[in-house]
Amino acid sequence: MNSTSAKDIWDAALGELQLQVSKPNYITWLKGTVGLSNEDGTFMVGVPHSFAAEWLQKRLYSLVRKTLVGIMGHDVEVQFEIFNNQGHPVSREPVRPFLATPSEEPASRSNIRPKLNSKYTFDNFVSGSCNQLAYAAAMGVAQDPGSLYNPLFIHSGVGLGKTHLLHAIAHNTSLRGLRALCVSAEEFTNEFIDSIRGRDTGKFRSKFRSPDLLLLDDVHFISGKAQTQDGLFHTFNELHNDNRQIVVTCSQPPRSIPMMDDCLCSRFEGGLVVDLQPPDYDTRFALIRAKATQQFPTISDAVLHAIASQCDQNIRELEGSLNRVLALAKLTGEVPTVGMVEDALCAASNTSMSTPTHSLIMDVISEYFHISPQEILGRKRAAQISEARQVTMYVIYKEAHYSLSEIGNIMGGRDHSTILQGCKKISTDLENKPQLREHLTNISALLSDRHSSP
Ligand code: ADP
Ligand code: MG
Numbered sequence: 001m002n003s004t005s006a007k008d009i010w011d012a013a014l015g016e017l018q019l020q021v022s023k024p025n026y027i028t029w030l031k032g033t034v035g036l037s038n039e040d041g042t043f044m045v046g047v048p049h050s051f052a053a054e055w056l057q058k059r060l061y062s063l064v065r066k067t068l069v070g071i072m073g074h075d076v077e078v079q080f081e082i083f084n085n086q087g088h089p090v091s092r093e094p095v096r097p098f099l100a101t102p103s104e105e106p107a108s109r110s111n112i113r114p115k116l117n118s119k120y121t122f123d124n125f126v127s128g129s130c131n132q133l134a135y136a137a138a139m140g141v142a143q144d145p146g147s148l149y150n151p152l153f154i155h156s157g158v159g160l161g162k163t164h165l166l167h168a169i170a171h172n173t174s175l176r177g178l179r180a181l182c183v184s185a186e187e188f189t190n191e192f193i194d195s196i197r198g199r200d201t202g203k204f205r206s207k208f209r210s211p212d213l214l215l216l217d218d219v220h221f222i223s224g225k226a227q228t229q230d231g232l233f234h235t236f237n238e239l240h241n242d243n244r245q246i247v248v249t250c251s252q253p254p255r256s257i258p259m260m261d262d263c264l265c266s267r268f269e270g271g272l273v274v275d276l277q278p279p280d281y282d283t284r285f286a287l288i289r290a291k292a293t294q295q296f297p298t299i300s301d302a303v304l305h306a307i308a309s310q311c312d313q314n315i316r317e318l319e320g321s322l323n324r325v326l327a328l329a330k331l332t333g334e335v336p337t338v339g340m341v342e343d344a345l346c347a348a349s350n351t352s353m354s355t356p357t358h359s360l361i362m363d364v365i366s367e368y369f370h371i372s373p374q375e376i377l378g379r380k381r382a383a384q385i386s387e388a389r390q391v392t393m394y395v396i397y398k399e400a401h402y403s404l405s406e407i408g409n410i411m412g413g414r415d416h417s418t419i420l421q422g423c424k425k426i427s428t429d430l431e432n433k434p435q436l437r438e439h440l441t442n443i444s445a446l447l448s449d450r451h452s453s454p
Helices: 003-020 023-030 050-072 105-112 132-143 162-175 185-196 201-208 226-241 262-269 281-295 301-308 315-332 338-348 358-369 373-377 383-400 404-410 416-432 434-452
Strands: 034-039 042-047 077-082 152-155 180-184 213-217 245-250 272-275
Touching: 003 023, 003 034, 003 042, 003 050, 023 050, 042 050, 050 077, 050 162, 132 152, 132 162, 132 245, 132 272, 152 162, 162 180, 162 213, 162 245, 180 185, 185 201, 185 213, 185 226, 213 226, 226 245, 226 262, 281 301, 281 315, 281 416, 301 315, 301 338, 301 404, 301 416, 315 338, 358 373, 358 383, 358 434, 373 383, 383 404, 383 416, 383 434, 404 416, 416 434
Parallel strands: 042 077, 152 245, 152 272, 180 213, 213 245
Antiparallel strands: 034 042
């Protein structure tokens, strides 16, 4: 079908879409878009800028597709492409030929898109020192797949953003018309097993050996599964030889995966291996701020700090904490407060374990640093005393769950912003001062000894 009829089809689609979306959305995102082409089962829509392309892809993809299918009477894939004011596409990426036979195409295509989480985009990824390299590498392979690092191997503990980055690569490359196949290693295993049982080898091959990018999540799942590893090895080689991009995520670095074939490990190591570390304080703070201000633009830094200080290992749990606080705030119809954070998070934490009192914390820290409680509470600014004072604030905050203003009172009448600063300083220093980490570990151990002894 030529581009004139694509224009007519799109004009008809716009007529229908105008009735189905709100007026502001129609004016902002759809008005002025054009039907560029309709070839090989792909309908190309011209949009004015990449932001519009991304928005339409994220929010209106299924409605646009449904509308086009209704008008044309057959299934179609939709792509949004940037075009200039004269209506000509700019830097139009050729859509690589897809090797599947036409009858297999719709099935394998429909397997790709719906599994992506629309929130897992590069825009929504907060980067900091804990994840900068992985973030930059993921953006790099999305920009220039198959040529920078191939494969890109991303490993980390749970809840630190591996799947998020993988989906972000898929979203980003799909917007430019590239075929990104994003699957978990479990799905890969199931499909591989089905295929060697002789049912659909052709389908497996065409699905896994033809995309421009293969994004394989949680590859540790195939540890100990020799046949699947073999299947992946061949898939890997075929894609790699053809300069198709491979991105793999895993709970460990390649050589630490138990019962994993050596050849496959060395393939995994052949590009770039990067990790995601637990989020440092600043990243946690930025992350909480990014998510919380969408709902409560006036939320205070003290509240953000209170949430960001709670959970330092796992972003998924951090999001869970934030959601509990926001839910509580919505329920009461108020902007979240530090008290609410305490209510929401202390209730959820293990309340059966009683917490140490602030005077016990003060005694332990005073003995540990050989600095009297009077000096800790006083105003002297000698470095050692200041540090002991800030450690006391931090430990009372973390272990005894007082609010910042309560700690201010305990600490000899300081205001909550001084306490906030003190806690923040210790959180930050903990990232790069091993000796401070050691002090805190020792203090924790002393506290739990004293606390549990009758
Ligand atoms: P993993 O795959 O490593 O277990 P996920 O990618 O599922 O972790 O991330 C867990 C949650 O944390 C998701 O909701 C994800 O969007 C969020 N998340 C992780 N890292 C970041 C980040 N740097 N910025 C924003 N959100 C993040
Ligand atoms: Mg994951």
